[in-house]
Amino acid sequence: MDTTKGSNIRIFNTLTRQKENFSPLEEGKVRMYTCGPTVYDYAHIGNFRAFLFEDLLKRWLKHRGFKVTHVMNLTDVDDKTIRGSQKQRKPLKEYTDFYIKAFFEDIKTLNVEPADVYPRATEHIPEMVSIIKTLLEKGIAYRGEDNSIYYDISKFLAYGKLSHIKTQKLKAGARVKQDEYAKEEARDFALWKAYTPEDGDVFWETELGKGRPGWHIECSAMSMKYLGETFDIHCGGIDNMFPHHENEIAQSEAATGKPFVRYWMHNEHLLVEGKKMSKRFGNFYTLRDLLNKGYDPLAIRYLLLSTHYRQQFNFTFEGLNAAKSAIERLKNLQRRLQDANGKTIGEKLTQLIYKVQAGFSEAMDDDLNISVALAELFDFVREINNLLDINAITKEEAVKVNQLISDFDKVLGVIPKAEQEKLPQEVEALIKQREEARKAKDWKTADEIRQKLRFMGITLEDTPQGIRWKKEKG
RNA sequence: GCUGGGGUGGCCGAAUCGCUCAGGCGACAGCCUGCAGAGCUGUUAUAUAUGGGUUCAAUUCCCAUCCCCAGCUCCA
Structure with missing residues (x-):
């Protein structure tokens, strides 16, 4: 059953917009990269849908006998993180460390199997610089008058192959320094951003000059470092398809001359109560919000997992x-x-x-x-x-x-681990008392004890095989 | 407005050109129980937006209409 060679697994590849038979580069092994969080805030349940889909994919591949190497990046330097840290008047690292820690807590709560590597962008600057240098040497990147380095997308003929953006509409010389920009409009994008005073103390002195990396280059550098120049699966939310993933392809393939990723997988977004999740609509939830309302994390996991990943899912x-x-x-x-x-x-x-x-x-x-x-x-x-x-x-x-x-x-990953823990002696004693009361048909006492235990969070069930108990959560 | 996705029983959600359109939740009933907010089973729901068309056969394909959602407008 567990054939790892030509597997029976078929996955929808965004690149071809078709279901394809999955067969990895190396027999029996899968190398996958998934876009991790940008650590400027707590992740919300929409983010977790992506992480849970990826978790399901990985678990299934493993179930089918593949050895999976999974890399998930942590974007700890970009426009948002810098903005956030300045707002709180904290050093960038202190600010992002806080949310990284929260992120790890959250995925553990949701029973997500950890990735093998969680590279941080700030720890891979040399790798990024190296790719940018290659692109400069190949004449694909250029230095703008603001001293930042841009990627010339007209030099990469395959640009748009993932998102199916038409590059014919390009405006010559249109370029963006921001990580966030109007989608559906392809433009030259920043690989390296020259230092500006708004960056405060966030900068690196490199051969490229003083500055910081663009968002897109981070993923190219980190994925290729840990998975090789060509790897099997790259996942992410559908919103990342363009420009982020398109740009990753452009950077990586232009630099190496090799195919970057063989299967792209994108999960659809989440709606909450029928609407896009947004703070404006008051339907924006982090995992912590739901836990505070008393919901069971495994129920959240089950719910987010139970609808096909390419389907918009309405969370209620x-x-x-x-x-x-x-x-x-x-x-x-x-x-x-x-x-x-x-x-x-x-x-x-x-x-x-x-x-x-x-x-x-x-x-x-x-x-x-x-x-x-x-x-x-x-x-x-x-x-x-x-x-x-x-x-x-x-x-x-x-x-x-x-x-x-x-x-x-x-x-x-949705069934809670059996409660191995022993009951407190006090509780054991109460259960025993109740049993005696029941034997004596003293229903009043028995019911009182049962009620008392209920307040303590223990639910009793009488079965032909004896008493069963379980702990009630929240 | 433009682009894309979608409208399936009370709710969520599958599937398919053709035996009576999964499954979960809910509701109801029965069983169990001293009783039970616990458990099990069964039933249920007379479901495929509307109107046409193609076809031996459509919910599944085509056309039109209505409605919903997302992106295009930095908190995915």
């Missing part, structure tokens, strides 16, 4: 509650299986397992069709519950099924 609080319930369903099945001790009815279970494995994999292989994959999984859940109802699953089979569900969850 109703959806978040639904996600929470869906996860509960999986978790409850696992707990139920732990108590199973019935008689097998033979082939049936084997068939179900085969079906869910095949169905789930086939769906995920098809450009991460998560909706269908989840449908297969929930079909399976229902069937297993049916078997449990008639006590038709043995202990051994239950272990096997639970293992299978855990395997799926290695890809999904």
Whole structure:
């Protein structure tokens, strides 16, 4: 099943606007780069949709047997970070360190597997300078009258191949120094920005002069350093397609003369309550906002993951509650299986397992069709519950099924780890007291204790196999 | 206005030129329970924006209309 050679995985390549069979440069290995956060503020849930999509992709590739090297950059110097640090009157590094730390906390909360490398832009200035020098030598870059260095996009014939921007419309000599500029308008862009007083104490003295790198060159330099001049997958939000990714291609391919990235993958944006997320509309949320409202991070993960990544997704609080319930369903099945001790009815279970494995994999292989994959999984859940109802699953089979569900969850990452922790003695004692009360049919006392535990965050369930408890969060 | 995407049951969301259009949530019922806000099962919803057309057959293709969203207007 795990063929790493010609995999069965098909992914939609933005470059060709088609689903393509995925086969990496090097057999069994995948090198992927994903655009990380610009660390000038807390990341919002739209950002996390991108990071979660990338996490799902990586987990699926690994599930299929690939060894994945994943690099995610941290943009810690650009117009926004400089502006932000000046506003707070803090050194750039102190300012960005704060948000980098927050970012790592957030992805851990969302159960995102860490990348192998998190290069920071400020630590890769020499690599950037080196590429810019090459581009100058090749006559593709030029120094403007403001002493900044620009990329001449008319020298790169393939410019626009990713975003399908027509370069014919170019205005001669139109160029931008800002990282942010009108999209759908291709212009020469800055590779190196000459120092200006607005930059304050943010500058590097290099062979190119005093200044700082442009935004786009950061990703070219860092991705190629860690993944090679040509690598397999580059992901990012759809907004980065142009100009950012287009410019990365231009810089990298012009410098090396080799193809830069083989598969480009872009995730669509998130809407909140049907609208673009914006502070103006009051529907702008960071992960922390949602956690403060008491939402479960794994429910957030599930929700953001449950819609195909190339589809605009409407985030609602109703959806978040639904996600929470869906996860509960999986978790409850696992707990139920732990108590199973019935008689097998033979082939049936084997068939179900085969079906869910095949169905789930086939769906995920098809450009991460998560909706269908989840449908297969929930079909399976229902069937297993049916078997449990008639006590038709043995202990051994239950272990096997639970293992299978855990395997799926290695890809999904939404089922909380079993609560291994022991209950406080006080609680144990209360549960015991209640049991005695129940035996004595003293329902009043039993209910009181149950209520008391509820206040303490412990929910009790009486089952034929005995008392089950779980901790309620938020 | 221009460009692109989309309108599927109460909500979210799949799929497909053709057995009765997944799955989740919700609601309802049954089971279980001393009871239970817990759990399981089942049912449900008489769903594919509207009007035409092509086709043996369309929700899936084409045309028109209406509506929604995004980008073009620096907080993705």
